[in-house]
Amino acid sequence: MSTSEEISALLVTRFGTDPGAISPEVPLRQLRLDSLALEELRLLIEDRLDIDLEDVVLSSRDTVGHLVAAVCSKAGA
Numbered sequence: 001m002s003t004s005e006e007i008s009a010l011l012v013t014r015f016g017t018d019p020g021a022i023s024p025e026v027p028l029r030q031l032r033l034d035s036l037a038l039e040e041l042r043l044l045i046e047d048r049l050d051i052d053l054e055d056v057v058l059s060s061r062d063t064v065g066h067l068v069a070a071v072c073s074k075a076g077a
Helices: 003-015 035-049 064-075
Strands: none
Touching: 003 035, 003 064, 035 064
């Protein structure tokens, strides 16, 4: 499963996001993710992908694509 697919799966299973609403250009706020949900998502991604995202700063204004790129940059490091 790709990083994008992993993140999409977490959004759907943990946050009830409509799979059709997830695309790279969609802002996280449009998926109804507030700062608390973003922190929970960050921790879930860390656990699932066994990476450290502590220094990755996310806001609800960031897009799904930005999140995927940030995770990919850490996974490849």
